[in-house]
Amino acid sequence: MCATDEGTEDIKQELKLMRKKFQMCNNMNLIFGHLLLHMGHYSQAESYFQMMLQVMPNDHKDRAAVYEQIGDLHMRTTNWNEAFRNFTYAYERKKKSHQQQSMGITFNNFGNYYKAIEDFDMARMYYEKTLNCKNDSINTSITKVNLSNVYLIEKKYDEALNLCLQARDNLQQFRPHLPTEITYCQGTLGDIYFAQAKYDLAEAFYLTSFELSQKHLLIGDHLRTKCIMSLIDLYTKQNNKQRAFEFCKEQLVLHEQYLLKNHTSIAHLLLKLAELEEPHNNKIR
The missing domain is CATH 1.25.40.10 (Tetratricopeptide repeat domain)
Structure with a gap:
């Protein structure tokens, strides 16, 4: 985006909305990286997330979230193998550190991956696993929309x-x-x-x-x-x-x-x- 006053105001507004959306997240670096992703600046976003991994302690609680963001980036650029690899990193890290409260996000990501590669049975299974997790109502709603897309593909x-x-x-x-x-x-x-x-x-x-x-x-x-x-x-x-x-x-x-x-x-x-x-x-x- 060009550096205009209008563009700056748009970015400020987007950051404000993201703060509200990620109000449980205290890591502004994650929110800024997510903004780069939304703006379609994929190369910059990937460099930014990789930099975060380099400076972040190996046992930092937000490493799983960074891997999920990198996975989302690769989903948007149709690099399915890299997306799956990063979602798996996030899953293994959450499982090891007992981050069960956010496991629904990871299952939803796996559902998105399997939907993208047209394995709809696996996609449905992961979306249903997400709905069985302790999610907030917003993530539950997003997963329902994702699952409805599977039903749409299946003409249900x-x-x-x-x-x-x-x-x-x-x-x-x-x-x-x-x-x-x-x-x-x-x-x-x-x-x-x-x-x-x-x-x-x-x-x-x-x-x-x-x-x-x-x-x-x-x-x-x-x-x-x-x-x-x-x-x-x-x-x-x-x-x-x-x-x-x-x-x-x-x-x-x-x-x-x-x-x-x-x-x-x-x-x-x-x-x-x-x-x-x-x-x-x-x-x-």
């Missing part, structure tokens, strides 16, 4: 919808402190309706998710990019390719004002624009 739409609505109703109680989680949940509800070709309902949830991302998430946040892609895919599916093309181009122009050219969000938008541009150009000819 009723189960997916019911679970996601449960999560949404609980997360709404914590507004405005959980914009990322609520945005994710609303987007998943849109995905469920989209998969059933209920495009009007899907659009309503996608627009809500996108508006939340505009208001609360930084430009370049991977979830904000997903919200944009969901709307583009919806407009395309509705045979409104002109609208999809214009919306994609508008978002690309906005992102290029704030992000470096090699940012992953810009890469995704450029690829999507190229995909839309071919039939668009053919139509003009």
Whole structure:
């Protein structure tokens, strides 16, 4: 992100929200690293977390959390083996130091990993293990949304919808402190309706998710990019390719004002624009 006053204010607001989200965490270094992750600065985030491991005592209670953050980073860059390796480090460290109160987070991470490699039985098992742990209501809700995504992939739409609505109703109680989680949940509800070709309902949830991302998430946040892609895919599916093309181009122009050219969000938008541009150009000819 460019060093503008607007960008600085966005970062301050994001840090404020993260402090509230991680109010039980006293390690500001972890929170800052998580911010780098959310901004899509993956190389900087990885260097930062590796530096933390180097200076942190081997028996420090937060080492497991650092490994989990590194694992999350590799999940976002589709480096599945490294993600699994770091999640395993976190699990072994927590097991050894009897950090049972946060084991649900680790099981949820394993669920995300197995979902990513399309082992849905294992993903479901780990999400269910997470729900059986002593989690706070926020982590329980996030896991329910993750599990609903597995049901969605398996075309169990009723189960997916019911679970996601449960999560949404609980997360709404914590507004405005959980914009990322609520945005994710609303987007998943849109995905469920989209998969059933209920495009009007899907659009309503996608627009809500996108508006939340505009208001609360930084430009370049991977979830904000997903919200944009969901709307583009919806407009395309509705045979409104002109609208999809214009919306994609508008978002690309906005992102290029704030992000470096090699940012992953810009890469995704450029690829999507190229995909839309071919039939668009053919139509003009």
